[in-house]
Amino acid sequence: MAAIKHNHFLHSLLLLLLPLIASSMAAAENVTQDNVLDWVKTDNRRFLKAMIRVGDLNRTIQFYTECFGMKVLSKKDFPEEKYTKAIVGFGPQESHFVLELIYIHGVEKYELGTAFGHFGIATQDIYAMVEKVRAFGAVITREPGTMGGGSTVYAFVEDPNGYSFEILQRPPTPEPLCQIMLSVLDLDRAISFYEKAMGMNLLQKYDSPEAQFAIAMVGYGSDQTQTTVIELKYNYNVTEYTEGNGYILAAFGTNDVYKSAAAVKLVTGELGGMIVSPPGPAPKTGTKTTVFLDRDGFKTVLVDNEDYPGSES
Secondary structure: OHHHHHHHHHHHHHHHHHHHHHHHHHHHHHHHHHHHHHHHHHOOOOEEEEEEEOOOHHHHHHHHHHHHOOEEEEEEEEOOOOEEEEEEEOOOOOOOOEEEEEEEOOOOOOOOOOOEEEEEEEEOOHHHHHHHHHHHOOEEEEEEEOOOOOOOOEEEEEOOOOOEEEEEEOOOOOOOEEEEEEEOOOHHHHHHHHHHHHOOEEEEEEEEOOOOEEEEEEEOOOOOOOOOEEEEEEEOOOOOOOOOOOEEEEEEEEOOHHHHHHHHHHHHHHHOOEEEEEEEEOOOOOOEEEEEEOOOOOEEEEEEHHHOOOOOO
16 A cells, blocks of 8 residues: 555656656757757868769879879779779878869769859969969860959869869968859858858858859858868859769868767758768768758768768768
């Protein structure tokens, strides 16, 4: 009988406490959400690499090394999977943003689409670099010059695969591979996505009604001439872009892929996008990553800083 009364007492007490427990859990969840979005702003993040598919790997490597001055950091063949991977850049992966080139055996050409725009290369001598591109026999789509009364001298060239590169005349910089340009359908919401989900800062915003476009530079730090940035471009009256199959993704370092994924999940719920690979170790390498699409469908990989380099993501 005493046991029955004791159980009845515990049951009654639990009924009284349940609303308080639920309220506390909800409050804790809200605090956790707020904390994880604040944490993103202080996370140790940097641009790691961009991955693209190329049709002639040796010719592409020759172009990047001879014309841009990049170095081959690694090259590895995967015969069973029928592809070869090469990493090129201006410095070691541990400290520099690099390009990962994927050559799928037997595939010579890719559709680049209209969504991906270009990469940016900073150089102290734009004219010498453009002349190297010309001597290589590659395409120069804009000769060096300024625009709209600005002081920055820039040019546009294409690599052997058709990828566009903006060459910018700048003083010495620790990150010569300085830009990824992506086309977006809603500039303000895209800015908000990268600020909240990726902890980036808005470094510049420029609207040109005459030219029918607006751009925003987002990245880490405060000086866009000294770091790599993402240039988000909104073209007036454009409501759709084609994805293509050349540009694959960009990868960024993080101290905690689990917290990063939690923040991304919150932001995608508000602004669009989706997580396509939950946080955790990759099956083959053990590298902890999480993969998501931003609101415009561009793929991003967040890689644990302690596990990079060495990821096959």
